[in-house]
Amino acid sequence: MAPKIIALGSGKGGVGKTTVALNIGFAIASLNKNVLVVDTDVSLPNLDLYTGLEKPIITLLEVLNGTADIQSAIYTIQMGLHILPCGSSLQALRDVNIDKLGDVIAEFKNSEFDFIILDVPAGLSRFSILPMTYSDEVLLIVNPDPASISDAQKVKAVSALAGINVTGIIVNKYIKSIYEDVGVKLGLPVFGVIPQDDAIVKARDTKKPLILLKPKSPSTKAILQIARRMCGIPEKKSIFERFLR
Ligand SMILES: Nc1ncnc2c1ncn2[C@@H]1O[C@H](COP(=O)(O)OP(=O)(O)O)[C@@H](O)[C@H]1O
Ligand SMILES: [Mg+2]
Numbered sequence: 001m002a003p004k005i006i007a008l009g010s011g012k013g014g015v016g017k018t019t020v021a022l023n024i025g026f027a028i029a030s031l032n033k034n035v036l037v038v039d040t041d042v043s044l045p046n047l048d049l050y051t052g053l054e055k056p057i058i059t060l061l062e063v064l065n066g067t068a069d070i071q072s073a074i075y076t077i078q079m080g081l082h083i084l085p086c087g088s089s090l091q092a093l094r095d096v097n098i099d100k101l102g103d104v105i106a107e108f109k110n111s112e113f114d115f116i117i118l119d120v121p122a123g124l125s126r127f128s129i130l131p132m133t134y135s136d137e138v139l140l141i142v143n144p145d146p147a148s149i150s151d152a153q154k155v156k157a158v159s160a161l162a163g164i165n166v167t168g169i170i171v172n173k174y175i176k177s178i179y180e181d182v183g184v185k186l187g188l189p190v191f192g193v194i195p196q197d198d199a200i201v202k203a204r205d206t207k208k209p210l211i212l213l214k215p216k217s218p219s220t221k222a223i224l225q226i227a228r229r230m231c232g233i234p235e236k237k238s239i240f241e242r243f244l245r
Pocket of ligand 1: 173219
């Protein structure tokens, strides 16, 4: 079966796309699925930093420029989790042909991956919108603050003009606030809510998978729930909820 391609986009930068993409990747792998996380942010990539790969030489940039094949740009992080990072060579960036991204993604059609998660650049440029056009599902990462919500609204509108159907949002860095109804404000279903959590910062700084480093943290629970939902695994009900049923 062809992999399901899920793009994670946003209006504002710094909302947590790369963090969520990688940690959902770890979570999906823990559910015995095979997942590839792709950094499509050719101008400001940082998936490599978060994984500890640190400046890989062969990356998506080299694949797009035709100087490397895809297989040599894929790095296996652990069983079930693979990364296609993007390099930061300024010369490669100058020569980049982003239109080839569609061909690169099409090559995964018959691959062994169950899921491909695209970490999409923030904003409204062609570089942001293009990766979304190659996805089966587009989820916007939104923080519960007015600027992030307003920018997401714009991405939703521009995506619609491009014929892209944004399927939902993931609210990240959630703190109990007056912006609780982010989904209502954006008119989009809420696929998951990840709290603001120091555990995420610890995982980032130690370059360890959040779900292993802090398995009981609120953010781990939220990310595992999102991953289960993506894999179509029924929600775990608490004993209390089961009793009520
Ligand atoms: N739920 C969270 N709680 C705490 N910090 C977070 C959370 N999500 C992301 N961060 C932090 O926010 C910063 C920006 O995240 P990042 O994933 O790089 O955003 P983006 O890819 O959207 O630019 C990082 O320092 C990251 O560790
Ligand atoms: Mg990022």
